[in-house]
Amino acid sequence: MAASKSAPCPCTSGKAYGACCQPLHVGEREPEHAEELLRSRYAAFALGEIEYLWKTLHEDHPDRQKPMDRTFMALRLASSSLKYRGLVVVETSKPDRDGVERALYLARVFRSGEDVSFLELAEFLHDGKGLRYLAGRTKDAPNMTAPPAGLSFETF
Numbered sequence: 001m002a003a004s005k006s007a008p009c010p011c012t013s014g015k016a017y018g019a020c021c022q023p024l025h026v027g028e029r030e031p032e033h034a035e036e037l038l039r040s041r042y043a044a045f046a047l048g049e050i051e052y053l054w055k056t057l058h059e060d061h062p063d064r065q066k067p068m069d070r071t072f073m074a075l076r077l078a079s080s081s082l083k084y085r086g087l088v089v090v091e092t093s094k095p096d097r098d099g100v101e102r103a104l105y106l107a108r109v110f111r112s113g114e115d116v117s118f119l120e121l122a123e124f125l126h127d128g129k130g131l132r133y134l135a136g137r138t139k140d141a142p143n144m145t146a147p148p149a150g151l152s153f154e155t156f
C-alpha cells in the first residue's frame with residue numbers, strides 16, 4: 001500500500017507523509033532521534049514498509065537472530081493483520097553514556113476490531129549507519145485512548 005505524500009502521515013504526527021516519515025522510508029535520510037525512529041517504524045507497519053522495519057532493527061535485536069525470512073514473515077503479518085490507529089509518545093530520552101535512547105509510547109492497534117493496543121518502553125541504538133530499534137518491553141493496554149496520567153519511564 002503506497003501512501004501519497006500529501007496524505008496524513010500514518011504515525012499520526014499531524015504532518016503530511018511526504019514531510020514526515022516518507023523520506024525515512026525511501027532512505028533519503030536517517031532518523032535523528034528516538035521519536036523519529038519510532039514514528040517512522042509505526043508508519044512502516046501501517047503501510048507495509050517491511051524492508052524499512054528490517055533495516056531499522058538493530059543487529060542485536062532478538063528478531064535479527066532468527067532466520068531473515070521468518071522475521072520478514074512475522075513483520076508482514078503484523079503489518080497486514082493489524083490496523084494502526086494512532087501513536088502517542090509519552091516520554092523520550094537523550095542518549096545515555098552507552099548511546100542508548102529510550103522512548104515510552106502508546107501504540108493504538110486493532111486486530112479484526114479487537115483493541116490490542118499496547119504501551120512500550122523501547123530502546124534505540126546507533127549502529128554506525130543510523131539509529132536502530134534495539135529492544136522493547138510492552139504492556140497490553142486495550143481500550144486505552146490516551147496514556148494514563150503519571151505514566152513515565154519511572155512508573156512504567
Ligand SMILES: [Zn+2]
Nearest residue numbers: 009011020021
Ligand atoms: Zn510520520
